[in-house]
Amino acid sequence: MDNRFLHIHPKDNILVALQDIPEGTDIYHDNMTIPIPKKVKAKHKFALSPIKKDALVYMYGSIVGKALVPIQIGEAITTENLVHAAANYQVEDQQWNFTPPNIDAFKNRTFMGYHRKDGSVGTANYWLVIPLVFCENRNVEVLKTALLKPLGYKSSSDDIISTETLIQHYRNRSSKEDFLQSNILKPEIPNTDEQVFPNVDGIKFLTHDGGCGGIRQDSDTLCNLLAGYITNPNVAGATVLSLGCQNAQIPILEDAINKRDAQFSKPLVILEQQQSKSEQHFIEDAVKQTFLGLIEANKIKRAPAPLNKLTLGLECGGSDGFSGISANPALGHVSDMLVALGASTVLAEFPELNGVEQELLNRCESKENAKKFAGLMQTYAKRAEEVGSGFENNPSPGNIKDGLITDAMKSAGAAKKGGTSTITDVLDYTEPVTKKGLNLLCTPGNDVESTTGLAGSGCTIICFTTGLGTPTGNPIAPTIKIASNTQLSERMADIIDFNTGGIIEAKATIESKGEELLEYIIAVASGEKIPNAVRLGQDDFIPWKRGISL
Known part of the structure; x- marks a missing residue:
């Protein structure tokens, strides 16, 4: 077998180059010789036989394009000789026969997951902090600063670059080459701070630009999406920050959660800023209630679960x-x-x-x-x-x-x-x-x-x-x-x-x-x-x- 190319499906009239094929090479496939007139790069396709203008091109047994010009045998397929084309489709009566693969090695396997009261099992145990509207994004960032490092969690914004080195070059009037050749990467230091809540894999702070200003359907969709995150088996609980006047209202979110899980029982903190004395009081309340929620989330530990829970x-x-x-x-x-x-x-x-x-x-x-x-x-x-x-x-x-x-x-x-x-x-x-x-x-x-x-x-x-x-x-x-x-x-x-x-x-x-x-x-x-x-x-x-x- 020639490992330089692949013919994926019997119906295909193009081949895939698995490595660069030089100009002038002869490829042998299915008792025929295919001359390569110009280099074909690895990952690209070339014609198995001559393809006429407007003829359909097949790959994986499916229509993948139409020839813009005649394509000679061995010629590479490019945007200059092929344009998008796809097969029509319609709903038909059909019985699909699926032949399952051999799963003997995995039949009795389990994974160590977080079991939820609704019967689902998570692969992680996160706490979420979510804004119902973009106006709360800044407050989410304030909560992030207040909670992550003090609770022993590593932040993705931790310094990985030493800008001080560049500042020193600047003060020393170093050359451009000195700037470019200097090593300013800091070594990755493992987080040695002990996590206050070892069974909580992390606190995730989501921000977005929605919740108001668009059409009602978009704010409703956002609430449904956030409800999906809150009820996801990987989530232990959540803190939701609302301004109060936005399209994405708290009752819409609560209704979306209830539709997914009528017996929803995860700790959930929902706060509305326009009902608070001040922004400082609002943040203070959010931190306190989130901390109490994390105490509950930390009580859950990994336990064996069958693979059908994935x-x-x-x-x-x-x-x-x-x-x-x-x-x-x-x-x-x-x-x-x-x-x-x-x-x-x-x-x-x-x-x-x-x-x-x-x-x-x-x-x-x-x-x-x-x-x-x-x-x-x-x-x-x-x-x-x-x-x-x-x-x-x-x-x-x-x-x-x-x-x-x-x-x-x-x-x-x-x-x-x-x-x-x-x-x-x-x-x-x-x-x-x-x-x-x-x-x-x-x-x-x-x-x-x-x-x-x-x-x-x-x-x-x-x-x-x-x-x-x-x-x-x-x-x-x-x-x-x-x-x-x-x-x-x-x-x-x-x-x-x-x-x-x-x-x-x-x-x-x-x-x-x-x-x-x-x-x-x-x-x-x-x-x-x-x-x-x-x-x-x-x-x-x-x-x-x-x-x-x-």
């Missing part, structure tokens, strides 16, 4: 031409294993399912779910077109540079994160996960808006595949970064947690890497391994706004 978010970002071959299918195998074990997995980013809708529709357990998915996709696509940016504009410059030429090509690889299992539920943004099995969740392709939505719907761990690298994380759901290639894993070792590059190098299989990844997930869920995004304090939180600002 809810895993499936995410990708900074994807490259290898993502759909290594990292995504390995994560898809994890999803299939967890589904077979009775857990829940959640595939998001609807713009990155463009072109694979029919397969996903066919996998829906019920026709009702299929109709809901088709409706959400059609509405999303229409709204994108109305503002002059359809799904075909989704690939980023980084995606294109590393071989993902069209949105359909990107989507066909991104969908591999969802494995092959039956889709048990389809959720709109902020709707909670209530069913075991694979769920589809409507979120944007924007990494942080999507991970924010995954945690808001109940995900307790997020697996995030990447080919280019990104530091993105989430405040409450530990986020595991999975590299599609070894070069990235080595280059950004401080950000990447798990490498699937061995699949590209023919040193590992999708199945073996999937099993290895599930072992890592169990360790993270048990608090035995700390993902880099958690270590770095990458607490990214961006609610999705769907409306205009009024």
